């Protein structure tokens with residue numbers, strides 16, 4: 001977690017973890033002004049966009065992981081729905097404009113070692129058009145074999161991306177839930193449809 005040394009509200013020293021029902025939580029509590037300073041995982045929204053058997057990738061032009069490639073996505077903003085955030089990130093990074101209502105829920109995941117929750121949507125386009133945004137150097141629709149696998153920004157989610165290529169190849173999309181911890185990666189199908 002981010003280390004808070006002083007209370008942002010009153011300037012008091014934040015030395016204590018908040019204790020709830022006798023157990024210390026992973027956030028601080030200011031004993032001077034009795035304020036809880038929550039520190040929760042961030043939500044990342046991403047968009048898997050297919051053109052035929054290819055997926056849309058963007059080459060990042062900002063840190064972290066500048067010059068490396070990723071599936072379009074970013075942090076959810078306040079006052080957005082998950083799909084709206086995914087559609088916005090997609091539009092900003094690639095110029096691909098798909099209304100939020102046309103994105104389908106595809107994957108959820110927790111990555112405990114970086115304190116992130118990600119929610120991935122999927123969609124498709126009928127033409128492989130894009131306009132790299134201000135935070136992107138380039139974009140491209142890549143088949144599994146064309147992917148810049150040696151230059152991906154977040155290799156910890158490679159298995160999820162490979163699953164997306166598998167689903168594209170089969171032409172059938174399940175809904176997936178991933179759990180990633182320091183020593184475990186599990187991707188589980190949670191669709192009820194069979």
Ligand SMILES: [Zn+2]
Pocket residue numbers: 007008009010011012030031032033034035
């Ligand atoms: Zn305080």
